Amino acid sequence: MPLPPTPLPAFRKTIGQVLRTGLNSSFEATAPPAAARAVRLDCRGGFDAPTAGLAPGAVQANLVVVPRAAAFDFARFCLLNPRPCPLLAVSDDGFALGGDLRTDLPRYLVWRDGAVAEERSDVADLWTDDMVGFLLGCSFSWEGRLEAAGLTPRHVEQQRNVPMYRTAVPNARAGPFGGSLVVSMRPYAERDVAAVAAATAPRRSRPRACRSR
């Protein structure tokens, strides 16, 4: 009987910048990286609208940047709240997965003392050496699947941002981070709900780190 293949090549593949956390398997790019790169360069060049519908098949992410002193608590917050905050990557230096976190997003909200202080199109001058960027998976990542299934979300057709609602469900607290769960909403006719659920169900493929040849 042949021995099972060595796990070492699979171990080696896990050694990279991409974190493997709870629901990461729901976020897998099917588009080549060039589409996402073009959107990042557009943002750097001044594009500042919501990104819904852009670069279908790419993984879209939300960005949270905190000073290093708060980074451990924020990492714990993400791990304790893996559905709203699926942690895709952590960057120590402003660069993650080929982008420049300081300029390559359409807009940035700057929070000071618990309130939004500014809204800007880049944060290059605010970035300091002790800033840590967290990339969190975003539900826009699945909208390409909905379009492919003939179920384009209404906000994509209207080129607007997705409707969002604050719920009364508390998040698990970690240090100063807490708050309550925010959900996005896509309206569909009742007859389409099963097809929407099928198109957006987490892909239960085995994590890449477990595959062997």
Place this chain on the structure above:
Amino acid sequence: MPLPPTPLPAFRKTIGQVLRTGLNSSFEATAPPAAARAVRLDCRGGFDAPTAGLAPGAVQANLVVVPRAAAFDFARFCLLNPRPCPLLAVSDDGFALGGDLRTDLPRYLVWRDGAVAEERSDVADLWTDDMVGFLLGCSFSWEGRLEAAGLTPRHVEQQRNVPMYRTAVPNARAGPFGGSLVVSMRPYAERDVAAVAAATAPRRSRPRACRSR
């Protein structure tokens, strides 16, 4: 057509102390908590041998404690190396999942300046308010499955610690944490390898957070 069940009860269930990271689904207790509690109390009372074979069906964990200033880098290290360091829980205060991290392990190695400085049976007097404990999944968790399949590992029969080997495979670095992969080894006859692989394969059940009723 009935609407799908609301995800909110499932969200509420995610709000707890247990982190959901890459390979956590491989670590699910099938024994009642009392068995693990008895082992913890034995350790507190002076038991200081390896825990292989104890409390079968319980999840066994390794403990790493670092000062808070190093906690973010160590969390990143675990997330970047999810197979050797599957993060089960993080504790800020010395207590995690019903145990006292300062006394409830058989033995502790105290590292200072990159070298083992002491070996002790508790660290109560070394624990300071800024200590953070990380519980990492341990392969002992699966030995009960091997015993149930009639494949008791040799070190369990011999009541010794599992043989461990340093490999030349580097871990992904995060801040001061790096080093190379260490693996454990259980000798089996070639005819038993397929059964061992089946008994120890990750259980691909859906994470609890995704279940709905």
